[in-house]
Amino acid sequence: MDDSVLIQEAQTAREQSYCPYSGYAVGACLEAKGGRRFKACNVENASYGLSICAERSAVVQAVAHGALELTRIAVAAEGAMPYPCGACLQVLREFGSDGMEIILTNGKHTERTSLGALLPARFVLDKTDE
Ligand SMILES: [Zn+2]
Incomplete structure (x- = not known):
């Protein structure tokens, strides 16, 4: 599947965004190994800190459906341009490699990058010393 389908599905997911506070609607389409796709949008809350980004919302859906290897x-x-926030990058890295493709679009421009480029250093829980 080429990028255009994934982008189109992210744009469709964006239509469901609940963003009465920021007005910044975001949609995401996540692809897992094997080609399954999971769409999600940002969901804001009156208690701002409880809001969830589209990317993390998509990861939660993927994991809930047993998809633990994310590719794009x-x-x-x-x-x-909807660059993923730091929290989303860390959550994506739990299930995606440094080479995971990240495709961003604001409707006028599209940018392709990777998880490793946006999050070159990440937190890893190292329990080898225990
Ligand atoms: Zn985020």
Whole structure:
């Protein structure tokens, strides 16, 4: 499947965004090994800190469906380019490799990068000393 389908599904997911506070609607389409796809949007809350980004929402759906190896994600918004926040990058890295493709679009421009490029150093729980 080429990027355009993944991007289109992220744009479709964006239509379900619940963002009355920021007005910044984001959609994501995550692809797991084997080709299964999971779409999600950002969901805000009156208690701002409880809001969840589209990317993490998609990861939660994937894991809930048994998809633990993530290969690509497309993230769509309008206006500002939807670079994943640090929390989302860390959560994506739990199930994706440094080479995981990240495709970003704001409707006018599309950018392709990788998880390793956006999160070159990540937290890893190392229990080998225990
Ligand atoms: Zn985020």
